[in-house]
Amino acid sequence: MSVLIVTGFIIHILLHRHLGSGAAGINLLTLMTINIALVRGKGQGQSFGFFSGLLEDLLTAGLLGERVILRTLLGFTAGGMKGKFSEGNVVFQFFMTFILIVIYSFSSVLLRIIFGEPYTLSIGSIILYSALNALVSPVVYKIIIFIYAR
Amino acid sequence: MKNSREKNTFWVLIVLSGLFLLSNTVRPVSNIRRVAVNILFPVSEIIKYPFDSIRVFGERGRTLSDLYKAHSLLKKEKERLTREFRDVKAVLDEYNAFRKIFDFEDFIPAEAVAARVSVHTPENYFDEFVINRGRADGIKKNDAVVKIMGRRRVLIGRVNETFENSSKVLLLTSTEFRAGGITGGNVRGVIAGNGGWDIQFDYVPPGSDIRTGCEIYTCGTGGIFPGGLAVGTAMEIKTREFSMGKTVSVRPFIYPQNARYVHVIKIGSLVKEHSQ
Numbered sequence: 001m002s003v004l005i006v007t008g009f010i011i012h013i014l015l016h017r018h019l020g021s022g023a024a025g026i027n028l029l030t031l032m033t034i035n036i037a038l039v040r041g042k043g044q045g046q047s048f049g050f051f052s053g054l055l056e057d058l059l060t061a062g063l064l065g066e067r068v069i070l071r072t073l074l075g076f077t078a079g080g081m082k083g084k085f086s087e088g089n090v091v092f093q094f095f096m097t098f099i100l101i102v103i104y105s106f107s108s109v110l111l112r113i114i115f116g117e118p119y120t121l122s123i124g125s126i127i128l129y130s131a132l133n134a135l136v137s138p139v140v141y142k143i144i145i146f147i148y149a150r
Numbered sequence: 151m152k153n154s155r156e157k158n159t160f161w162v163l164i165v166l167s168g169l170f171l172l173s174n175t176v177r178p179v180s181n182i183r184r185v186a187v188n189i190l191f192p193v194s195e196i197i198k199y200p201f202d203s204i205r206v207f208g209e210r211g212r213t214l215s216d217l218y219k220a221h222s223l224l225k226k227e228k229e230r231l232t233r234e235f236r237d238v239k240a241v242l243d244e245y246n247a248f249r250k251i252f253d254f255e256d257f258i259p260a261e262a263v264a265a266r267v268s269v270h271t272p273e274n275y276f277d278e279f280v281i282n283r284g285r286a287d288g289i290k291k292n293d294a295v296v297k298i299m300g301r302r303r304v305l306i307g308r309v310n311e312t313f314e315n316s317s318k319v320l321l322l323t324s325t326e327f328r329a330g331g332i333t334g335g336n337v338r339g340v341i342a343g344n345g346g347w348d349i350q351f352d353y354v355p356p357g358s359d360i361r362t363g364c365e366i367y368t369c370g371t372g373g374i375f376p377g378g379l380a381v382g383t384a385m386e387i388k389t390r391e392f393s394m395g396k397t398v399s400v401r402p403f404i405y406p407q408n409a410r411y412v413h414v415i416k417i418g419s420l421v422k423e424h425s426q
Contacts, residue, residue, distance in 0.1 A: 047163070050163045058186060069171060
């Protein structure tokens with residue numbers, strides 16, 4: 001799992017550098033958290049979410065613990081869905097990722113408000129961001145399945 | 151069993167996450183984090199370095215490729231321009247050759263019209279010829295007709311009659327021809343045709359300093375010719391009786407009968423030259 005976290009983090013950084021971290025960005029670590037949870041269950045999902053969030057929080061500016069708690073919750077919630085849908089159900093993956101990332105984004109704004117951190121709330125951007133990530137999610141799911149099959 | 155372990159882990163992770171969040175409010179912890187970030191920053195930079203190098207290398211490759219394309223385009227453009235330059239040079243050489251043939255010079259007035267002598271009958275050999283320019287070219291009666299010789303504008307005559315596409319020119323050698331003249335020594339007189347090869351410089355004041363060999367020009371005060379048109383060289387000076395002044399026999403710089411190509415200076419340009 002540690003290899004997955006570090007590899008995911010490096011790719012995440014590279015994606016952010018080339019695609020941008022705004023509405024058009026792909027949050028690979030969050031997608032990996034959701035999909036690992038869907039494939040492997042709550043335990044690995046929450047652990048991956050916790051450690052990937054911690055690594056990102058430590059190495060980037062912003063609120064420490066924000067990504068840690070949100071991804072842990074995300075991993076736990078998505079892990080609860082394991083086995084409740086057929087593996088090839090791309091539509092389910094899309095909608096679940098979309099809803100989870102919308103909740104993740106709003107929660108992130110909420111945490112920033114609570115801790116007095118700067119934030120930007122644009123519902124259009126959140127929807128676009130979530131939809132983009134939801135579109136990529138089935139691909140990440142397939143990759144996770146492939147990695148774990150090995 | 152597994153579920154309870156997962157739940158316990160979840161709560162442990164949530165508590166830890168909460169602690170991390172709360173640590174934002176405690177200043178020493180924030181400072182520790184800043185130190186940690188500062189320590190870990192070079193690590194992240196090291197991780198990024200090979201990827202950045204690849205990216206930079208790729209960008210350089212793209213730049214090189216763009217430069218190569220630009221170079222190819224410029225090379226083609228250079229070849230095209232070289233061909234064009236060669237063509238233009240050929241035209242220019244041809245133009246200069248024609249200029250040489252026609253004795254064109256740079257100081258030809260803008261309003262001068264080049265013309266060719268089209269009719270010159272033996273009956274009017276010393277009096278007039280016809281040129282191939284007329285009213286359609288803006289030629290008017292009394293326009294000066296000159297021949298460009300090197301840097302000189304040599305007087306040939308003046309337009310006497312105009313038609314649509316041709317004009318009659320009264321020649322310098324005609325007995326009807328008159329023009330105000332002046333020498334280099336500022337001696338004034340009247341240039342008049344003689345009906346023969348040489349012309350006369352009449353009404354030169356008695357006692358004026360005029361010698362053979364001095365050059366005679368139009369004085370520009372007659373209202374027809376601009377000043378400074380070269381006419382000829384004084385050959386023989388005669389003093390007239392009864393204090394009538396001197397008469398000078400003048401050899402024209404060019405005999406109008408020898409001219410094949412001439413320039414007509416329009417009166418409008420003459421007025422402009424005088425007003426300047």
